Amino acid sequence: MTVSNEVSVLDRLLTNGILASACPTRVVLDHVTSKWGVLLLVALSERSLRWGELRRVVEGISEKMLAQTLRTLEAxxxxxREVTATVPPRVDYSLTPLGTELVARLLPLMEWVADHADAIVGDRT
Amino acid sequence: MTVSNEVSVLDRLLTNGILASACPTRVVLDHVTSKWGVLLLVALSERSLRWGELRRVVEGISEKMLAQTLRTLEAxxxxxREVTATVPPRVDYSLTPLGTELVARLLPLMEWVADHADAIVGDRT
Incomplete structure (x- = not known):
């Protein structure tokens, strides 16, 4: 699809159906911005991590949600997901090139949220 | 808080507790990346919209979720939220300066997702 530079970002998103229901964009957006999806992607932003490391870094995630969210992000x-045939088997999780591209766009948002969260929640007195 | 440039983004996010449970960052992140929160913020990225316009643009949102999500984003x-005392009263919703800052960081992510959603969902055969 060719999109002119004259077209605004919002028009482009509307054209691509990001605000319409039942489109692939919504599905991916739900995965990427799910409570745990976003935290797992950021946790993997610098290096691969093993199951137990992910559980520790992403505080509060249950075994079930960790398994489920990793399966979605892998799909x-x-x-x-890389399994090394040791005894016991070692499983490492890392970002794919596509995941790395995505996280590059997630991090500026996360940083902004981290910088402004206290002020935002503090506004609610 | 002063953060050295030497500190990685991930370290910085970990220091700010973005991956820890029960911190303001997680609360704000949940609001901002909620299914409807992200779509409403993007819908408002260019101009203020009225209630009915938001319902049409963000396809599939219920009256209840629209009201609830707008209340959270307003809080x-x-x-x-601006009420004009006409008969019937007119209510317009727009981004605050803080909301505008946030959306500037949301749009690159949304564009990437819109550009890659078909490929990502298509991977799942």
Whole structure:
């Protein structure tokens, strides 16, 4: 699809159906911005991590949600799961090139939220 | 808080507790990346919209979720609600300066997702 530079970002998103229901964009957006999806992607932003490391870094995630969210991100092609045949088997999770591209766009948002969260929640007196 | 440039983004986010449970960052992140929160913020990225316009643009949102999400975003100081005393009263929603800052960081992510959603969902055969 060719999009002119004259077209605004919002028009472009509307054209691509990001605000319409039942479109792939909504599905991916739900995965990426799910409570745990976003935290797992950021946790993997610098290096691969093992299951137990992910559980520790992403505080509060249950075994069930960790398994489920990793499966979704793996099916989306954003996270790579590598099993090394040791005893016991070692499983490492890392970002795929696609996941790395995505996280590059997630981090500025996360940083902004981290910088402004206290002020935002503090506004609610 | 002063953060050295030497500190990685991930370290910085960990220091700010973005991956820890029960911190303001997680609360704000949940609001901002909620299914409807992100779509409403993007919908308002260019101009103020009225209630009915928001319902049409953000396809599939219920009256209840629209009201609830707008209340949360307003309480966070991200969305401004302006009532004009006409008969019937006119209510416009717009981004606050804080909301505008946030959306500037949301749009690159949304564009990337819109550009890659078909490929990502198509991967799942």
């Amino acid at each position: 989306d092609g954003l996270v790579h | 966070d100081g991200l969305v401004h």
